[in-house]
Amino acid sequence: MAGADRGASRCWWPSTTGPTSRCGSSRRCSGALLPEGAEQWEVLGEFQYATVALDPQTGRIYSFAEGEEFYIPMHQDVSSLVHTLTVVETGLAELKKLPRNDDQARAEAVEALRETITRLDETPFASEDGEWSRFFEEIALGMWG
Structure with a gap:
């Protein structure tokens, strides 16, 4: 570690x-x-x-x-942080449009957000204990959208 x-x-x-x-x-x-x-x-x-x-x-x-x-x-750098924050902000707005009980659509949307972020920098999800990993678990559970 x-x-x-x-x-x-x-x-x-x-x-x-x-x-x-x-x-x-x-x-x-x-x-x-x-x-x-x-x-x-x-x-x-x-x-x-x-x-x-x-x-x-x-x-x-x-x-x-x-x-x-x-x-x-x-x-890895500030541009990655800004990119991630932008993707998350946009993604949360899109998640709010999904039907509340459509777990499959939510899971696919959350995975698409992760992929968009990791294309630029894999660091945000490199550790299961990292803040982004925890935050995305909460998003997948419907806590943020």
Whole structure:
């Protein structure tokens, strides 16, 4: 699992996040193990039950689930995040048009959304424990549309 690299340090998160929030040793700890240099990562915000941060050196985006010890790669870059958010927003609007009791149509629509996202970047669904995997499980169960 990610985050178990040598030289990893603990990430300390601010109690409130904002556009200038950074991981750093002087802030409240979430307990997530981070690689060397993570204190320069930008906190982008919250995603359901996780903090989302950008590594400005690589452009990669990571999630740090509440109560978990390790970080999980979320996107290869910001364009993937924007693409995913756009696909999800459009997809949820389309899902709302489906008959509520048509589980087959919902399952096919959710799978089509996943495929559209993974054509650009497989990272959002690379981990079953990732935020997008969990979110799409909830969509498939009808919780978001």
